[in-house]
Amino acid sequence: MTTAPDRPWALLAELTHACPLHCGYCSNPLELTRRSRELTTQQWAEVMHQAGELGVVHTHLSGGEPLLRRDLAQIVTAAEQAGIYTQLVTSGVGLDRSRLSELTAAGLRSVQLSVQHADPDASDRIGGRRSFADKERAAALVRDAGLPLGLNVVLHRENLDAVDAVVELGLAWGVDRIELANAQFYGWGLLNRAALLPTRDQLTRARDAVERWRERLAPDGPELVWVVPDYFDGEAKPCMGGWGAVSLTVTPDGTALPCPAAASLPDLDPPNVRDHPLSWIWDHSTAFTRYRGTAWMPEPCHSCSHRDQDFGGCRCQSYALTGDPSRTDPACRLSPAHGLIRALTEGDGEASEGTQGRTVAIRRRAPGRAGATGHAGQLP
Amino acid sequence: MSVAAMADWRPVPAPAVVMRHDRARGTDLLLLPERVVVLKGAAGAIVGLCDGTRSVGDIVGELADRFPGAPVAGDVPAFLDQLRTEGWLR
Ligand code: SF4
Numbered sequence: 001m002t003t004a005p006d007r008p009w010a011l012l013a014e015l016t017h018a019c020p021l022h023c024g025y026c027s028n029p030l031e032l033t034r035r036s037r038e039l040t041t042q043q044w045a046e047v048m049h050q051a052g053e054l055g056v057v058h059t060h061l062s063g064g065e066p067l068l069r070r071d072l073a074q075i076v077t078a079a080e081q082a083g084i085y086t087q088l089v090t091s092g093v094g095l096d097r098s099r100l101s102e103l104t105a106a107g108l109r110s111v112q113l114s115v116q117h118a119d120p121d122a123s124d125r126i127g128g129r130r131s132f133a134d135k136e137r138a139a140a141l142v143r144d145a146g147l148p149l150g151l152n153v154v155l156h157r158e159n160l161d162a163v164d165a166v167v168e169l170g171l172a173w174g175v176d177r178i179e180l181a182n183a184q185f186y187g188w189g190l191l192n193r194a195a196l197l198p199t200r201d202q203l204t205r206a207r208d209a210v211e212r213w214r215e216r217l218a219p220d221g222p223e224l225v226w227v228v229p230d231y232f233d234g235e236a237k238p239c240m241g242g243w244g245a246v247s248l249t250v251t252p253d254g255t256a257l258p259c260p261a262a263a264s265l266p267d268l269d270p271p272n273v274r275d276h277p278l279s280w281i282w283d284h285s286t287a288f289t290r291y292r293g294t295a296w297m298p299e300p301c302h303s304c305s306h307r308d309q310d311f312g313g314c315r316c317q318s319y320a321l322t323g324d325p326s327r328t329d330p331a332c333r334l335s336p337a338h339g340l341i342r343a344l345t346e347g348d349g350e351a352s353e354g355t356q357g358r359t360v361a362i363r364r365r366a367p368g369r370a371g372a373t374g375h376a377g378q379l380p
Numbered sequence: 381m382s383v384a385a386m387a388d389w390r391p392v393p394a395p396a397v398v399m400r401h402d403r404a405r406g407t408d409l410l411l412l413p414e415r416v417v418v419l420k421g422a423a424g425a426i427v428g429l430c431d432g433t434r435s436v437g438d439i440v441g442e443l444a445d446r447f448p449g450a451p452v453a454g455d456v457p458a459f460l461d462q463l464r465t466e467g468w469l470r
């Protein structure tokens with residue numbers, strides 16, 4: 001490497017994998033980190049300090065459920081002292097008035113609240129626990145505190161037909177931003193793909209609904225963000241804005257990753273903040289340099305005019321579907337492996353099977369704990 | 381906005397907006413939820429004067445002293461108005 005890579009702008013801090021909910025598409029890895037392996041308050045404070053020095057200006061304090069960290073306010077303070085703008089990503093469970101004022105006093109800037117559906121019963125069912133009332137309360141508290149509020153909704157077969165209601169819910173709750181993110185299929189999402197994968201019709205109707213709302217809401221209404229369903233578009237998503245290009249993830253046990261899903265890659269050997277400074281991790285670790293830029297790309301990406309826009313797509317998806325993380329993302333219609341995706345989305349795959357059956361069971365992470373998955377009897 | 385109303389306005393960053401200098405990149409930034417705005421050129425110096433006490437007239441005056449010969453009287457109010465339309469200044 002001749003020149004230093006661009007500085008990262010953002011840090012996704014996965015403070016804990018513990019969560020009161022257990023959504024079937026959770027982006028946490030299948031192997032959840034148990035609580036005794038989590039970084040300490042001091043270690044997170046050091047991560048924030050080093051991240052600020054490195055150029056990070058934004059952090060998402062996420063999880064699992066970050067409110068389960070009793071020291072969350074101290075971590076917010078450390079980020080604030082490092083000049084980093086803090087955004088809490090929460091299920092809303094556990095956010096009461098005193099907790100929120102503790103966090104705002106520490107410098108918390110913004111809150112993103114996840115909701116599973118606009119209908120309370122459906123939301124509770126998808127999240128695997130009664131939580132809608134808590135979310136509604138949390139939204140009101142954040143509004144009262146004057147903090148910017150975003151609504152995050154992961155879209156899949158069970159809620160794509162309710163996009164209108166989701167936007168109306170966001171308006172009723174007074175949110176500033178609604179992120180409609182189509183489910184991604186690795187980790188838990190891949191495990192549950194048969195139950196989550198929507199039909200093309202559903203997606204088309206939802207996309208049209210979003211367009212109508214955009215016209216109605218602009219320019220003063222909440223911002224509507226639509227995160228594309230790459231399975232259906234024939235286009236690879238520009239994952240993370242490029243590998244090791246704009247952001248990094250630190251997981252509960254201190255593992256540093258170019259993207260939260262990258263823990264699934266078998267030979268990545270990601271570095272840990274307990275062992276290395278963040279600047280070395282970003283500039284020199286093989287985990288961050290391996291797919292940075294375009295030199296690593298195989299054909300057809302290597303000679304493709306899109307390679308600087310989509311960076312050849314998602315490494316984790318290439319690995320999940322082809323077994324080789326360095327191949328062109330099968331979501332791309334130019335990928336030799338695109339047939340794998342087409343088989344799933346053209347009517348003869350899991351989507352149609354599931355639609356007929358309607359009863360594909362969701363495999364869920366164990367509620368309320370981390371580390372229980374695959375480790376029965378070894379609860380933290 | 382009318383010229384008179386503009387002159388009375390005392391701009392200040394909106395509550396969700398943080399302005400800071402970015403040492404790693406040597407530039408000024410506005411930080412908002414899910415968004416970073418890079419303030420290029422003199423933009424940082426202009427927004428830095430928006431503290432809620434100075435009027436637009438005061439800001440134009442200070443900048444005219446600091447950057448003699450620059451077209452501040454026309455450009456600065458237009459720039460501030462643009463930031464207000466974005467919701468970044470109040
Ligand atoms: S279980 Fe649901 S709420 Fe909890 S971290 Fe996973 S996706 Fe978020």
Ligand code: SF4
Nearest residue numbers: 301304306307312332
């Ligand atoms: S071939 Fe590679 S670079 Fe070209 S569009 Fe497909 S994924 Fe992107």
